[in-house]
Amino acid sequence: MESVFQEPVQLSKGINLNELMTTATEFHLDMDFKKKQNGMSINMDDDFFPDMDDDSDEEDVLKNIEDSADKLMLSSPEYLSFDELAKRMIDCIPSGEVKMLIIEEGDGPLVPVDAEVTLHFAAYWEKTNIPFDSTLTMNRGMPMTLRLGKRKILPGLEIGLTMVHGPTARFHLLLEPAAAWGPQGVPPRIRPERALFVISLYSVSDVHAGDRFNDLPMEQQKKFEVTIKTVNGLYTSAKDLFSKKKFKKAIKNYQQAISVLNVSRPETEAEEGEIKKLKITAYINLALCYCKIDKPKYAMNMCENLDRISNLDSHCKGLFYYGRAHHMIGKHEEALVYYRKALKLEPKNRDIGKALADLDQYLKRSAKKEKEIWQNAFQSAPEEKKEKVVYAVDEDFQNGVREMCKDLAERSEYAKFDLPTGLTNDEVDCIKGLVSDFEGLVVQEDGEGKRKKVSIIKKMS
Structure with a gap:
């Protein structure tokens, strides 16, 4: 029987904390549980990690847990006893069953009793270095998210969480058995002794701040203190939602915050100034959120609303x-x-x-x-390459016409050269074609038939 408990036992059914603390509870162990897993037969003698030394497996696991606790600042403090530690703590409740030591004060308001919190914790027995319970061995080592006010976590842990400022904080809680697993503990793993919880709080989402505000009578809603508490809760939740890229839900929180701020009736200039600052924050964050969900016109509207209560040119964001x-x-x-x-x-x-x-x-x-x-649009189309024309005249005639045209083109004054009469149609066509190759020269024709007179004229430039 002893060998069964040399390794942790996975319970087939979860434990109801309320039943555990208030009623007699029996546990039934399946002695063949090692042979069953997801309907498969497993030989526990198989070497799943051949490169590891079997004798050192447990030591390595414990060392990794200890190193992780140290890295995340969840290590057990090196006090001689819990009595010595208790002297440095404050009582969270009059009975003294829950004591607290703040290591790093959080920012923001007190954690609401119905908030959603994300945290890491490590629980230690007195004078031990390895936690007997920790989020480090759950949820793949990621911080755990818990909802307060649902009676699903240890009473002392919930009491302590609602007495610190969030969304970030580091603190120790010393819980008497009555405020943890009960006076009897849960043998053999959970002793009926005091336990120290080292806690790092990462985020707080006040998911019910708006609901609590809506349930208040109108006169209460107008009070400055109520406004500040509600808006801070909405902003904290919106910030957490934004970090998780839940932009539309964050927008709803900021919009409700503006509604709460518009209802508020500040009584002093200082209170009015605080309300104005909170409105500015809401409009700027809404503009950012709307940009994130690709609604630029809504973002512009938020910036214009900001400009109505405070000059936009003075706000960088x-x-x-x-x-x-x-x-x-x-x-x-x-x-x-x-x-x-x-x-x-x-x-x-x-x-x-x-x-x-x-x-x-x-x-x-x-x-x-x-x-x-535009350059391509207005660029002239490239001139078509002229095909070489073959004229039905001899080469000497063509060369003579070409030389004459060249001479006329080089002149700077008006000139006219009359060609002899009796030219054939082929000769006239040849003259026209050759003249077209020279800028400023034109062919002039007068008369018909054999009396046709053809001249080449040099125009004035």
Whole structure:
């Protein structure tokens, strides 16, 4: 029987935490579980990793877990005892069953009781270096996402999570058995002892902030404190959605935030200033989200709304997204104007500089291409190569006419050369063809038949 528990046992059915803590629970083990897996017969003596030393397998696994915990700052603190550690902690509840030590304070509001959180944790018994439970060995080593308020995680863990500021934080929780798996534990793996949870919180999504606001009476909704709490929750959730590329859902959160801000009734100038800042943030982030889902006209509308409450020219991001929206609809010259204004506010901003450089290059290439198109459109068609004409006259006649034409073409004044009468039609055609090769020369014909007079005239240039 002992050999069965030398390796972890995979339960065929999940454990209901509520039943585990409040009722008697029996576990039935299939002693042949090693021989069954997905309907296949497996010989556990087979060497699946021939390059590994069997004796060191367990040590390697534990060493990897320890290294991963250290790398992700989930290592057990080197205290002599939990009693010594408890002296440095604060009580999360009056009974002292849940104690907390903040290692790195998070930013943002307190984690809501019904939030969705993403975290890594490692749980240790006293004076141990290897966690007996950890997200490092679950979910392929990725952080785990949990929904609070559903009674699906340890009570003490949930209490501690709702007493830190999110979306990021690092802290330790020391849980008494009653606040964890229950006074009896879950033998043999879970002892009825205190356990230390080392936790890194990565993100918080306040998925119900809008719903809680809508459930309030109108007078409560107008209060500044309610506005700030609700909007911060909506912004935190929207930021998380944006990071997951869920842009349309993020847009809904920002739109609801603006509705909440419009309902608010601030009582002091400081409160009015805070409301205005939050509206500016909403409009800028909405412009970005609309650009992400290829709706530039909506993005432009958000920037124009921003301009109504605060001069757009004083907001670098607003100008940048306004420029991008113009760029997306093909208004490149306008885009250049807004990009340049944005860069003037933040000369070292690489994103703006790159967008400006890319657009500038695009416009130069477009101008060059347009110039080539117009040049091709107006360019004269190439002259057709004349075919060599064979005239029915002797070569001496042709050479004589050609020399005469050359002499006349070189003259700068008006000149006329009368050819003898009695020329044949072939000779006249030859003269006309040869004269056409010289600029400024024309053939003049007078009369008919044998009395026809043919002259070559040099026109004044």
